[in-house]
Amino acid sequence: MISRFSLIMWLVSAGVIGLAFAAEGKTVNFVAIAMFFLFVIATLGITYWAAKKTRTAKDFYTAGGGITGFQNGLALAGDFMSAASFLGIAGLVYTSGYDGLLYSIGFLVGWPIVMFLLSEPLRNLGKYTFADVTSFRLEQTRIRLLAAIGSLSVITFYLIAQMVGAGKLIQLLFGIPYLYSVIIVGALMITYVAFGGMLATTWIQIIKAILLLGGATFMAIMVLIHFGFSFGDLFQTAVQNHSKGESIMAPGGLVSDPLNAISLGLALMFGTAGLPHILMRFFTVPNAKEARKSVFFATGFIGYFYILTFIIGFGAIALFVQHPEFFVNAKQIIVDNVPKIVDAADESKNLIGDKKALQGGENMAAVLLANAVGGPAFMGFISAVAFATILAVVAGLTLAGASTLSHDLYANVIAKTKDEQKEIQVSKIATFVIGILAIILGIVFEKQNVAFMVGLAFAIAASVNFPILLLSIYWRNLTTTGAFWGALAGLIVALVLIVISPTVWVDVFKNPEPIIKLKNPAIFSMATTFILTILISKIDNSKRAQEDREGFETQYFRSQTGIGAEGAVKH
Amino acid sequence: MSIADITLFLKSIYPFELLSEHQINQIVENIEVVYHRENQKVEDTDTYLYVVLKGVVIEKDPEGRDVNYLGEKDIFDYRKIMNSSQNEFFTADETVFYRVPLAIVRSIKEENQEFSRYIEKSTREKLSSLASESPYLFARIKDIPLQKPLIVSGEISIWIAVKRMTEEMAKSIVVRFEDGYGIVTDTDLRKKVILARKSVDDPIGEIANRNIVSVKNSDFLFDGIITMMKYGIKRVIVKDDEDNLVGILNELDILTQHSNQPQFLALRVEKSKSLEDIKLISESMVNTVRILHREGIRTRHIMKFVSEINQKIFRKLFEILAPEDIRENTCLIIMGSEGREEQILKTDQDNGLLLKDGFNSPLLEDFSREFKEALKKLGYPECKGDVMITNPYWRKSLSDYKRSIFDYVNHINPDNMLKLAILVDLKSVAGESELAQELKEFIFEQISDNRTFLSWFALPTIQFKTPLNIFGGFEAVKGEIDLKKGGIFPIIHGVRALSVEYKLRETNTFSRIKELSKLQIFRQEFAGELIESLEFMLTLRLRESLRKIEAKKIPDDHVGINKLSNLEKDLLKESFRVVNRFKDFIVNHYKLNYIT
Incomplete structure (x- = not known):
């Protein structure tokens, strides 16, 4: 259903951005901008064209076709290779070297967990949201309330990450202030969702994944060509250039702050299983076999992608030394025949790897590298891919949020009536509210590394959604009361820890010292949820608890076999 | 006649009664008296509004059939005011008319709300054919x-x-x-x-x-x-x-x-003893439909009616042709639009045969072929998709059917979706109806609480864009709109998905909508709007198809925008808006935004 309308919208947005730019009157990269629009229009044009061909009776059902495991693997990868992870991880590698890889590995390890523990039982149950699964045997009202709170928290953090990424990207590409960029992105997203352009995202994700993989491969190859395909030379140059020197090759954070590293790892591993838009993907394939295949392919693509981002991050360290124009207030000096980028005011300050010195901040390392290795046209291409990615992900998240608000919260908790048409209205209003909220949050969290914000979203998903999902599928004794209070406690612990962590307490609230040093709360919040849920469920002797336990048998049978109690068939 | 007389005469005719003194005078000032001999065509009916003073006039539709007789004080078709009629008028006797330029009537209509409402209402009544609720008037x-x-x-x-x-x-x-x-x-x-x-x-x-x-x-x-x-x-x-x-x-x-009604109409089929008898009935079908349509009978009633006759014919044929053991061990089912009782003109053969488990007969193949050939002779063309009992795929045991359904559910692809959609609308016509019932139960068991599958099944509902642009105008291709893609299919298919989910036994889309409304899935007024919209689009399609058949063209689902009156355009736009709201509903209900 990507319509001609979307195309028009893109053109309109082009005009808006153009005007905003004209108002600023800065020099801009016209080739990059032209490339940007060309690409975006081409992508949407393709989907429009693809949707048009229909002639025979069967054509009426092409949409009901499902997709193959391979295609779904690509789409999953597309979902996962969000702009936040592409830009953010490249940025992390650029600033911290090896430590940045920790994120990639964490993300990657999450996959088999999703696969073996959850995706198949969920498929078999035929449910596709956290709330739908857990309310299979638990009490609707409280579970939906919990689901709403949990999902909205996850969505909020994920949304922030995407908004910041998109804002920075537009800012860098068009040379307009960050504030305007975020507003433009938010407005575009609301229009996109509100006017019904949010379908057929699977294909957008597939196309995007291919382009992103292609683009990143190209960048990595260009970097490697520069060093004669010698990783040794690449790393050596990087170590030589980076302000942190040799420490970028060592697991610095992991050693100095193991608790934080483990916590982050847990969040990334188990959070994947609690992300609404990832769980959803397992229902886009027609059967369990294809679902398994799609995880196999997705893991392959994502693994490959992270290797690329790693090379890109190091490439940025190694090559930016030739591009003082990528930095703010910087100049290039030659010391002992080796070029260095230093602060224009302070020659002793090496700016390579510095968080703030880069134009647009560390998150833009990949985009700037695109310019360095492929020129402005290629930079436009990468920006467009990244931007389309963000828009798709952001729109998806907004929809998931709106649906949670309208279905789980409004219909099942507040109104308690069956009126889907009212639900749709609520969901439309919710879209606007979330959109506006996203803009505001995007502005507030401007300075954050987006990969890091994604880490927080994962932490909440790992602390609220994952434990309850897991227990509800595998543990007979789970009760509604246990799940509700356990998860709520986990959520509160996570949120409190985030607020008093350096990220919010220092960076947002501008306090001089954080209350705790831990940046990612998952290790504590996850434990809280698990322990409390189990304890409360054990001592829960209410009537409801009995019903909850009695429902387990049916649910378990179904989740393991895919056969409804009465629907057995010989074959 | 004096001016006062004319005024008095006009005032005694209903809608003119609603006019103000000034407006009446405006008309009287512009009035002309016209005289025609008998059997003359009345000219300029597109620029003048005619009122019969004395005499008799026959109104004919563009195909030249009589649709109305007009006498003293009768006004020529109101739709002329709305510019939505191409009917022509002929005198049947010496006739005297008053005529007023339509432009004046139209400008008065703009001023006078009540008058305007009346004209529009009369027009709409004619359009939506409220004239008669009875579908069964065409028995001999x-x-x-x-x-x-x-x-x-x-x-x-x-x-x-x-x-x-x-x-x-x-x-x-x-x-x-x-x-x-x-x-x-x-x-x-x-x-x-x-x-x-x-x-x-x-x-x-x-x-x-x-x-x-x-x-x-x-x-x-x-x-x-x-x-x-x-x-x-x-x-x-x-x-x-x-x-x-x-x-x-x-x-x-x-x-x-x-x-x-159905009994006495069906009587004729039942009384028929030979293929020739049945052939007469089936051949007259298109003509019958045309007459019913012209008589303003609601399209959904015509459909229901045509389907009932068809079913009678199939049953009769089955009884004549099937040997006893086949009659006792199988069930003849109709599927797709036949099964939904929504066939109206091109009544393809869409049928299958359900066999009791373990039953087999060497006669099956011969019987199937005879059955198909007989239907063909009766004017039911072969199904292009080969959904016919001659195809072993659609002539198999209950368990085999169940296996197929199990396979559809587990291997989602367009072909399987199409087959399932056809099968979901199955209706038993003759033979052992328990077999059909059991199959239907099985479909419900397999699908109705399988949300994932239902979502995929429902997806084609939103596959095609509703032909409205963001400004609410039509998005036509070469001046034409595809009614099926644009509105009819989405409603039928979305409703079909919902009725599997809620295990409705009904197959007819209109009945399904009513059932869903009873279950409070739809609000009552939305159900009403959905029915009206679907029927309006079906009626338009029927009208266009009849025209095309008349012109020896192959009927399709397209309607030219220039063939629509302004009012019809508005009604069609409104129908498409309802379709869009329905799509919103389906997207929300099946979470389609997650799976696309």
Whole structure:
């Protein structure tokens, strides 16, 4: 259903951005901008064209076709290779070297967990949201309330990450202030969702994944060509250039702050299983076999992608030394025949790897590298891919949020009536509210590394959604009361820890010292949820608890076999 | 006639009554008197509004068929005001008209809300064919149990005649004269005998009404009704082809028949003994549909009706052709639009045969072929998708059908979705209906609580864009709109998905919508809008198809925008808006934004 309308919208947005730019009157990269629009229009044009061909009776059902495991693997990868992870991880590698890889590995390890523990039982149950699964045997009202709170928290953090990424990207590409960029992105997203352009995202994700993989491969190859395909030379140059020197090759954070590293790892591993838009993907394939295949392919693509981002991050360290124009207030000096980028005011300050010195901040390392290795046209291409990615992900998240608000919260908790048409209205209003909220949050969290914000979203998903999902599928004794209070406690612990962590307490609230040093709360919040849920469920002797336990048998049978109690068939 | 007379004359006609003094004067000032001889075409009906002063006019539709008779004080088709009629008018007698330029009427319509509302309402009534709710008016008169005529000689006394009437419980009596017939009714007795203090010993011939109207028993039932309406009478005499009096058709009888229509229509199929008999019925189908459509009968009733006749024919054929063991061990099912009872013109063969597990017969293949050939002869073309009992895929045991369904659910692809969609609408026609029922149960068991699958199944609902742009105008391709893709298919398919989910036994889309509304899935008013929209689009498609058949073209689902009146355009846009809201509903209900 990507319509001609979307195309028009893109053109309109082009005009808006153009005007905003004209108002600023800065020099801009016209080739990059032209490339940007060309690409975006081409992508949407393709989907429009693809949707048009229909002639025979069967054509009426092409949409009901499902997709193959391979295609779904690509789409999953597309979902996962969000702009936040592409830009953010490249940025992390650029600033911290090896430590940045920790994120990639964490993300990657999450996959088999999703696969073996959850995706198949969920498929078999035929449910596709956290709330739908857990309310299979638990009490609707409280579970939906919990689901709403949990999902909205996850969505909020994920949304922030995407908004910041998109804002920075537009800012860098068009040379307009960050504030305007975020507003433009938010407005575009609301229009996109509100006017019904949010379908057929699977294909957008597939196309995007291919382009992103292609683009990143190209960048990595260009970097490697520069060093004669010698990783040794690449790393050596990087170590030589980076302000942190040799420490970028060592697991610095992991050693100095193991608790934080483990916590982050847990969040990334188990959070994947609690992300609404990832769980959803397992229902886009027609059967369990294809679902398994799609995880196999997705893991392959994502693994490959992270290797690329790693090379890109190091490439940025190694090559930016030739591009003082990528930095703010910087100049290039030659010391002992080796070029260095230093602060224009302070020659002793090496700016390579510095968080703030880069134009647009560390998150833009990949985009700037695109310019360095492929020129402005290629930079436009990468920006467009990244931007389309963000828009798709952001729109998806907004929809998931709106649906949670309208279905789980409004219909099942507040109104308690069956009126889907009212639900749709609520969901439309919710879209606007979330959109506006996203803009505001995007502005507030401007300075954050987006990969890091994604880490927080994962932490909440790992602390609220994952434990309850897991227990509800595998543990007979789970009760509604246990799940509700356990998860709520986990959520509160996570949120409190985030607020008093350096990220919010220092960076947002501008306090001089954080209350705790831990940046990612998952290790504590996850434990809280698990322990409390189990304890409360054990001592829960209410009537409801009995019903909850009695429902387990049916649910378990179904989740393991895919056969409804009465629907057995010989074959 | 003086100006005052004209004013008075106009004021006595209903919608002009609503006009202000000033507006009436405006019309009177511009009025012209026109005179036509009989059998002349009335010209310029697109620029003038005509009112009959004296005489008779016949209104004909663009295909040249009579659709209306106009007499004194009748206004030519209101739709002319809305620019939505291409009907033509011919005088049947010397006729005098008043005519006013339509431009003036239109400008008055702009000013006068009440007048405008009336005109629009009349127009809409004509469009949506509210005129008649009855779908079953096209039986031949001979198929209806007629009142036996009570015939007496004109010489017998009124008293004896009334005694005979009382004995026979007749409300009228036919009086035979040497040169023809007359009729005496209860009303005649009241007026011409009792109130006139006439002696009951006088001959009955003296009070008989000799201006009697007759119809042929080979005419359609509604020909009889139209005749009665035309003459303002309550009964007509029915004669056979040899001009023998065979009965009296009574308005009351027709009304009574309404409650059990299908039976007497189906009667003809049931009575038929040979293929030739059935062929006659099926051949007349397109024409019948045309007549019903022209008579303003609601499209969904025409569909229902056509389907019922079709089903009767299939059943009859099955009974004639199937050997006994096949009849006892199989079930003939119809699927797709046949099963939904929404076939109207191109009645493809969409059927299958369900066999009891373990049953097999060497005769099956021959029987299937004979059945198909017979249907073909009867004018039911072969199904292009080969959904026919001759195809072993659609002629298999209950378990095999179940296996197929299991396979559809586990291997989602367009082909399987199409097959399942066809099968979901199955309806048993003949043979062991329990088999069909069991299959349907099985479909429900497999799918109705499988949300994932349902989402995929529902997805085609939103596959095509509704042909409205963001400004609410049409998005036409070469000036044409595909009604099926744009609105009919989305509603039918979305409703189909919902009815599997909620295990509805109904197959007809209209009935399904009503059921869903009862289950509170839809709000009641939304269900109403959905029904209206679907029916409006179906009606448009039917009208266009009939036109195309007339012009020897192949009917399709397209309608040219320039073929629509302004009002129809508005109604179509409104229908598409309803389609969009329905799509929103389906997207939300099946979380389609997650899986696309």
